Amino acid sequence: MNKGSTVKISGDVSIVLCGAAGQGIQTIEQILPRVLKRAGYNVFATKEYMSRVRGGSNSTQIRVSSRRVSAYLDRIDILIPLDNAAIPHLKKRISPDTVIIGDSEKLSSDLEFIDVPFSGLAKKIGGTIYENIVAVGMLSGMFRLDIEMVSDFIMKFFSKKKEDIVRNNITAFKKGYETGTDFCRSGKFCIDIGTDKEAAEEILISGSEAVGLGAIAGGCNFISAYPMTPSTGVFTFLAQHSDNFDIIVEQAEDEIAAMNMQLGAWYAGARAMVTTSGGGLALMVEGISLAGMIESPAVIYLAQRPGPATGLPTRTEQGDLEMALYSGHGEFPRVIYTPGTLEDAFYLTQKAFNVADKYQIPVFVLSDQNLADLIYNLPLPDMSAVNVERYIIKTGSDYKRYELTEDGISPRGIPGYGAGIIGADSDEHNEDGHITEDLDLRIKMVDKRLKKLDLVRAESVPPELIGNENYETLVVGWGSTHGAIKEALENIGSNDISYLYIKQVYPLHPDITDYLENAEKTIIVENNATSQFGKLIKLYLGMEFDSKVLKYDGMPFSVEELAGRISREAAI
Amino acid sequence: MNKEIFDLPDIDMAWCPGCGNFGIVSVLKEALAELEIKPEELVIVSGIGQAAKAPHYLRTNFFNGLHGRALPPATGIKAANPELSVIAESGDGDMYGEGGNHFIHTIRRNPDITNIVHNNMVYGLTKGQASPTSRKGFRTPIQVHGVFPEPFNPVAVAISLDASFVARTFIGDRDLTREILKKAIRHKGYALVDIFQPCVSFNKVNTYAWFKDNTYRLEDSHDPSDRQEAFRRATETTKLPLGIFYINSKNSFEENIPIYGKDKTPLFMRGPDREKLTHLIRSRI
Ligand SMILES: Cc1ncc(C[n+]2csc(CCOP(=O)(O)OP(=O)(O)O)c2C)c(N)n1
Ligand code: SF4
Numbered sequence: 001m002n003k004g005s006t007v008k009i010s011g012d013v014s015i016v017l018c019g020a021a022g023q024g025i026q027t028i029e030q031i032l033p034r035v036l037k038r039a040g041y042n043v044f045a046t047k048e049y050m051s052r053v054r055g056g057s058n059s060t061q062i063r064v065s066s067r068r069v070s071a072y073l074d075r076i077d078i079l080i081p082l083d084n085a086a087i088p089h090l091k092k093r094i095s096p097d098t099v100i101i102g103d104s105e106k107l108s109s110d111l112e113f114i115d116v117p118f119s120g121l122a123k124k125i126g127g128t129i130y131e132n133i134v135a136v137g138m139l140s141g142m143f144r145l146d147i148e149m150v151s152d153f154i155m156k157f158f159s160k161k162k163e164d165i166v167r168n169n170i171t172a173f174k175k176g177y178e179t180g181t182d183f184c185r186s187g188k189f190c191i192d193i194g195t196d197k198e199a200a201e202e203i204l205i206s207g208s209e210a211v212g213l214g215a216i217a218g219g220c221n222f223i224s225a226y227p228m229t230p231s232t233g234v235f236t237f238l239a240q241h242s243d244n245f246d247i248i249v250e251q252a253e254d255e256i257a258a259m260n261m262q263l264g265a266w267y268a269g270a271r272a273m274v275t276t277s278g279g280g281l282a283l284m285v286e287g288i289s290l291a292g293m294i295e296s297p298a299v300i301y302l303a304q305r306p307g308p309a310t311g312l313p314t315r316t317e318q319g320d321l322e323m324a325l326y327s328g329h330g331e332f333p334r335v336i337y338t339p340g341t342l343e344d345a346f347y348l349t350q351k352a353f354n355v356a357d358k359y360q361i362p363v364f365v366l367s368d369q370n371l372a373d374l375i376y377n378l379p380l381p382d383m384s385a386v387n388v389e390r391y392i393i394k395t396g397s398d399y400k401r402y403e404l405t406e407d408g409i410s411p412r413g414i415p416g417y418g419a420g421i422i423g424a425d426s427d428e429h430n431e432d433g434h435i436t437e438d439l440d441l442r443i444k445m446v447d448k449r450l451k452k453l454d455l456v457r458a459e460s461v462p463p464e465l466i467g468n469e470n471y472e473t474l475v476v477g478w479g480s481t482h483g484a485i486k487e488a489l490e491n492i493g494s495n496d497i498s499y500l501y502i503k504q505v506y507p508l509h510p511d512i513t514d515y516l517e518n519a520e521k522t523i524i525v526e527n528n529a530t531s532q533f534g535k536l537i538k539l540y541l542g543m544e545f546d547s548k549v550l551k552y553d554g555m556p557f558s559v560e561e562l563a564g565r566i567s568r569e570a571a572i
Numbered sequence: 573m574n575k576e577i578f579d580l581p582d583i584d585m586a587w588c589p590g591c592g593n594f595g596i597v598s599v600l601k602e603a604l605a606e607l608e609i610k611p612e613e614l615v616i617v618s619g620i621g622q623a624a625k626a627p628h629y630l631r632t633n634f635f636n637g638l639h640g641r642a643l644p645p646a647t648g649i650k651a652a653n654p655e656l657s658v659i660a661e662s663g664d665g666d667m668y669g670e671g672g673n674h675f676i677h678t679i680r681r682n683p684d685i686t687n688i689v690h691n692n693m694v695y696g697l698t699k700g701q702a703s704p705t706s707r708k709g710f711r712t713p714i715q716v717h718g719v720f721p722e723p724f725n726p727v728a729v730a731i732s733l734d735a736s737f738v739a740r741t742f743i744g745d746r747d748l749t750r751e752i753l754k755k756a757i758r759h760k761g762y763a764l765v766d767i768f769q770p771c772v773s774f775n776k777v778n779t780y781a782w783f784k785d786n787t788y789r790l791e792d793s794h795d796p797s798d799r800q801e802a803f804r805r806a807t808e809t810t811k812l813p814l815g816i817f818y819i820n821s822k823n824s825f826e827e828n829i830p831i832y833g834k835d836k837t838p839l840f841m842r843g844p845d846r847e848k849l850t851h852l853i854r855s856r857i
Binding site for chain 1: 583586611612613615617620625628631632633634635636637638641643644645646647648649650651652653655656673674676677681829830831838839840841842843844845846848849850852853854856857
């Protein structure tokens with residue numbers, strides 16, 4: 001930390017809290033970003049954690065900014081280590097400018113830090129359990145948040161607790177608040193971040209919540225899944241809201257059951273989904289193929305984490321694109337969406353249900369730990385743009401489930417709605433759905449199923465160009481790398497480099513070819529080791545990226561790292 | 573109702589002449605007709621195997637899914653629309669081997685479905701390998717020295733899991749099979765009906781004659797509410813009892829699904845509540 005003159009942190013501050021699992025950073029995470037946002041700050045938060053319930057070192061980064069931010073930074077402006085392991089855990093990211101605030105009763109470090117007696121203050125109030133709220137108070141004080149507003153929030157937050165506990169929490173908050181306001185007054189450091197009214201009115205959600213809300217907006221009323229990090233957030237979200245939205249929630253005995261249950265549910269008229277991660281998808285693969293054969297809609301939320309096998313359960317990677325693309329034996333169409341923003345996580349999940357129903361195909365929503373766990377503020381979604389489209393028909397007595405039609409889509413009936421008989425068969429089948437070994441019919445049925453791919457391609461989600469239209473260098477990314485690429489390019493500030501954000505990796509939107517052709521140089525950014533999207537582009541478009549920026553240590557790209565690597569690649 | 577309502581015209585059946593599967597389909601049609609279940613209101617879900625082809629041979633809704641995976645879609649179908657009657661039907665290899673985990677957990681979950689298992693103690697479709705119910709010493713082109721593991725006892729397993737209805741029958745006894753099927757279908761909750769079905773092509777040991785000699789009907793005095801006794805009878809080995817071993821009526825899976833608590837409307841007739849959704853989204857401000 002610089003001595004002497006008062007440090008002034010302006011425009012954008014990165015606060016990192018770090019402690020062991022079970023130390024209760026969570027409460028801070030649940031309160032602070034929301035009250036900051038309500039005060040009109042743009043907020044972003046992300047966490048990195050170990051696959052354990054107690055101990056280890058977990059950290060949460062909260063960025064408070066005068067402009068919208070949606071990515072992880074290496075830079076730490078203010079570090080709050082909750083134990084002695086925190087500083088070594090984060091040593092690479094601590095700079096001489098990092099302000100460290102700790103409690104000397106717990107923290108011993110060679111680095112200079114501002115001593116705040118969190119535990120001493122908490123004990124005076126009633127016990128160390130109030131330490132977290134002292135910290136919330138201190139941070140609120142640093143930003144001079146409205147005391148009433150935050151007290152109100154804390155009261156509601158603890159409303160289920162006993163009255164004296166609520167009172168103590170408020171006292172803890174106020175104690176912390178005084179300490180926080182004192183930093184600037186006493187010349188230690190000041191924070192100067194602009195607020196905007198808009199942010200105050202926006203929502204603050206996580207990637208998992210965005211997908212969960214999108215599913216509800218898509219009419220999801222059945223979810224069968226088996227818990228697996230980092231997909232469990234969506235499963236939990238839908239379970240939490242199941243009573244309110246008439247959703248049947250079943251924790252299956254395994255992913256095989258989950259996937260097959262979803263297909264049964266769609267067959268009988270539900271709008272169903274599964275949530276899983278790579279290992280679980282491996283078990284669902286045969287069921288995905290079944291969806292292809294029986295032309296069943298299916299929605300698969302795949303939250304990636306580093307593999308192979310169990311890999312790094314709580315970390316992030318974009319390593320399962322190829323698996324999503326190739327999962328399931330045989331040849332049949334599918335769609336893979338790759339949202340990179342919370343808005344898109346909402347809209348594309350919503351759309352997944354309509355597209356799955358319309359074309360009777362499996363639709364993937366590909367996410368990862370990075371996107372699932374981050375939060376930031378965004379405008380309220382435009383509800384007029386989301387509609388539950390239903391394609392179920394009432395059948396007549398001469399109904400044929402797999403009627404050979406011009407475009408390959410056979411109107412979908414369900415049992416118990418109309419006079420028709422509804423067949424579904426994993427064997428090759430005739431128009432009634434009965435098993436057949438007629439090889440001429442086989443060709444017709446394969447063609448019928450594959451024809452639908454042309455239809456879904458025509459409805460592909462276009463990529464979004466961010467930056468100048470007359471670029472020399474085009475940086476391409478898909479999914480969760482979005483926030484970091486966007487901010488890295490803003491920091492580079494070159495008119496010659498633009499960014500193409502891919503929201504659907506399969507089938508590819510035709511515009512992608514033009515965008516790539518217009519570039520003198522193309523750079524692909526992926527959170528994996530082998531550039532799976534690069535391979536897909538080569539396979540389907542016959543084009544190769546000039547350079548690759550890859551990362552596979554289990555962490556997302558930071559803005560600084562990406563800015564450095566992109567500038568270097570662009571300059572070559 | 574006339575059982576012909578379930579007849580399908582022009583079917584090319586893939587079963588060997590004399591196979592026990594024919595009897596099962598025919599008795600099932602009789603049972604369904606006697607229960608007045610309409611083809612449009614019934615779904616038969618199956619896996620893969622010779623037995624699993626059964627739903628292709630009668631006129632009703634069918635979901636012929638993957639090997640071993642009849643029970644999960646059957647559960648999903650019944651949950652999505654509890655007004656449908658649902659039967660999950662497959663062979664012993666499918667239900668107890670490939671699908672063994674689903675067998676256990678479906679019993680625990682207790683959906684209101686009837687689980688019919690054609691138990692021929694062999695893999696028919698793949699031409700004669702051992703199945704989980706093959707008896708010790710049974711020789712096959714794979715088990716060249718005979719089967720070594722203990723045979724799987726589905727009846728005892730189901731009773732140990734406190735299944736809500738557990739029965740076994742032999743297709744050689746059509747009357748018993750029909751009566752059991754009717755009771756099983758009418759039973760609210762999961763009902764297992766394990767049916768001994770001779771495979772005339774690949775099981776030359778457990779033939780019609782063998783099943784006739786090695787089975788007997790449970791006495792009328794057997795009390796199906798007595799779980800200990802049911803378990804004891806299920807583990808008899810010298811001669812295998814047939815009949816309803818155990819009944820334990822309890823809430824079904826669908827009855828435990830909160831959304832059906834006040835409103836029985838099937839899922840396809842429901843829509844999302846946009847107002848509530850807007851409210852939920854706004855709560856995130
Ligand atoms: C995943 C998978 N593994 C293996 C098979 C091959 N297979 C089809 S049916 C079957 C066994 C059939 O035995 P059973 O279920 O007892 O029925 P049966 O043919 O005797 O009626 C096997 C191994 C398959 N279709 N799918
Ligand atoms: S192989 Fe066996 S079970 Fe299959 S149809 Fe022939 S006799 Fe029946």
